Amino acid sequence: MRIDVEDLHVAYGGRTVVSGAHLLAAEGEITGLVGPNGSGKSTLLRTVYRHLKPSAGRVLLSGTDLRELSPVQAARHIAALPQERGGDFELSVREVVAMGRTPYKRAFAGEDATDADIVARALADVGMDGHAGRRFTELSGGERQRVLLARAFAQQPDVLVLDEPTNHLDVRHQVELLALLRAQGRTTLVSLHDLNAAASVCDRLHVLHAGRVVASGAPREVLTPALMAEVFGVRAAIVDHPLTGDPLIAFDHRAVADAVKEAEVTV
Template identity: 80%
Template sequence: MRIDIEDLTVALAGRDVLCGARLVAAEGEIAGLVGPNGSGKSTLLRTVYRHLRPRAGRVLLAGRDVRSLTAAAAARHIAALPQERGTETEFTVREMVAMGRSPYQRAFAGESAADLALVTAALTEVGLQGHGARPFAALSGGERQRVLLARAFAQQPDVLVLDEPTNHLDVQHQIELLALLRARRRTTLISLHDLNAAASLCDRLHVLHRGAVVASGPPREVLTPELLAEVFGVRAAVVDHPLTGDPLIAFDHRGADGR
């Protein structure tokens, strides 16, 4: 399903954090949000999965305002992996992942055989098969991240909304997670701090700066040295990755004066 964000303005504590943002994630497309801390990425994503209500504008899911959907209907279409993730819980890994099936279950109904199979498949996809009985609270940060991603997969959504999903993951698991997202080809909105990961993963990038979308398009067109200097305040060259051919950002870690 396609996501359209039209003239979205969101206020927090009386201040507009997003100001008239417009962007799109086409069906089956991975659309990335990049920008400095405080640019509005998380606020935008939280509005997409209805955690925040916009002051103006709207989020459209296949042409329909997400605010017009019931909570259960929205959850059947959109699965979210937010940054704020509670860790104090007595649930097991399997129980956490099984929560992804709740939008499809009637009140007081138990898990069906299909639900159990989907939970097992989701755990296998993120490399945690055989860990279902472990307490969620006892996991490392990276393991918790993979459990929550498995929960989103078990939800079988049309749209994935992922806020910094590679946080706390080592390099191997970051690469595996991004490969999973490529293989699944759900409509995806994802925020990433790692610009090289964003350039490799995303079909389209939207750059946020001070609450506004200042650039949108394919990574190669968007990630220019001029934009990196203006938005991120860094000196960098953009070259071809020697292994993949994707845009590769080479940052000047010595600073503009070369020291």
């Protein structure tokens, strides 16, 4: 399934945070949202997974307006990993992941063998199968992140919406998580601060700046020196990664941000 965001406007607290956003997350692709802090990435994602209501525009799931779906219907199609991780669950790791099966259960229905297999597989996918009996509150930030991702996998959605999923993860687990997202083959809409990670894992990028989508396309097309200067206020060169051939952004850490906007870098 695909996600289409059409002329989306989102406002709260008397302030417009997203203004006229258009974007596509194509079926089976990983679509990234990148942009400076405060550019509207999290707000846009919250609207996609129905935590916020748009003031105008709409979000379509394979042509159907999400507002036409019931909460249960939406939860069977879209699973989210927000930045706000919720409270400290007084549950075991396995019980937290099993919460992902809720959209498929009748009220007060117990877990069946299919649910158990799905939960076990989700825990194994994120490398937490050896921690199923631990209390969620005992985990490190990175371990909690992986458990909540497993909960999203257990939901068996058509679309994953992930807001900064690599937060709190060490380098190895960041690499493993991004490889896992690629292997899933699900439609994925993800915000990432790490531009090199975004360039490596995403099929398509949308760049947000001051609540607007200012560039869209393949990472190599979008992440140009001019855009890095204009949107992020940094001087950068785009080269080929020596191991993967993906675009690699090399930042000039000596440049003063205010001085690079007029800079023209040729690689």
